[in-house]
Amino acid sequence: MPCPDGNAGSAGASPRKEPITVTRITDAALEVVATEGYDALTIRRVAAVLDTGPSSLYAHIVNKDDIDDLLVGRLSAEIVLPEPDPAEWRGQLLDVFSQIRDQYLKYPGVSRAALAMVPTNLEALRVREGLFAIALAGGIEPRTAAWALDAISLYVSAYALEQSLVLQRREHPDQEWVVSREELMRRYTADSFPQTRRYAAELTSGTGPDRFAFTLALILDNLCPSA
Incomplete structure (x- = not known):
């Protein structure tokens, strides 16, 4: 056999x-x-x-929070940090935060993983260190730099989350609540709201990126290097 x-x-x-x-x-x-x-x-x-x-x-x-930390770390790994330049620190911070925004926008709603979370992933810590180093190179007092960067980080996460929610509702017409600019103008020009009517064009002006850059500039331009 x-x-x-x-x-x-x-x-x-x-x-x-x-x-x-x-x-x-x-x-x-x-x-x-x-x-x-x-x-x-x-x-x-x-x-x-x-x-x-x-x-x-x-x-x-251990839990879902660990997955959130991994996600933030993976997206942080894509961020390119410049060598801190005392003469260009505002532009450098705007560039890095714009990169973070773009990473969040690739994955709808993922910025929620970064909200109310202290990052422990090494890549996320690398980005935080880089942002802090840029601010310090610009002469910003350490505590002011820390608080300002935290505020901007919250804004970037909230901005990306809002964009993802708008996109989500536009993809589901039965849940539509986002109206067009023309419809906003029609509502804003109602006689019941005189100031809104007068400045309807200003209230509805600008793209998302325009307003993003404006808000970051509003914060950064008010950061004064320490004497």
Whole structure:
């Protein structure tokens, strides 16, 4: 009787699954946010993308907050930090925060992961260090720099979140609440609101990026180097 082929026993075996890693968890989380939005992001949903059970993820994360930290870290890794220049510090801060805004806008709602969270990911800490170094190079007093950067970070996160909410509602006509500029003008020019009517054009002027740059400049231009 011929001996069985040594490979025969493994012919019908299932292919070995790729091990779960922090990198794969982060990739899967970004995929969920990119395709379904941040509201869909749960440990169970990430596990499903990885074709595993939630328990497999707990060897690498403790809870959903850990996934948020990983997401912020991954997006922070894309940020290019300049060498601090005392003569160009305002422009450098505007550029870095614009990069952060653009990263958030790629993934609808992901900026919520950065709100009310103290970053611990090394990449997020790298960006925070870089922003602080730029402000200090500009002669800004340390506490003023820290508080101003925190305020701008909150604004950037809120701006990106608002943009994602507007986009989300425009994609679902049955939940439409965003009106056109023409409709806003019609409402703003009602006789009941004289100041709004008088300045309707100003109230509805500017694009999102225009207002973003204006707000950051409003903060940065009022930061005075210490004597």
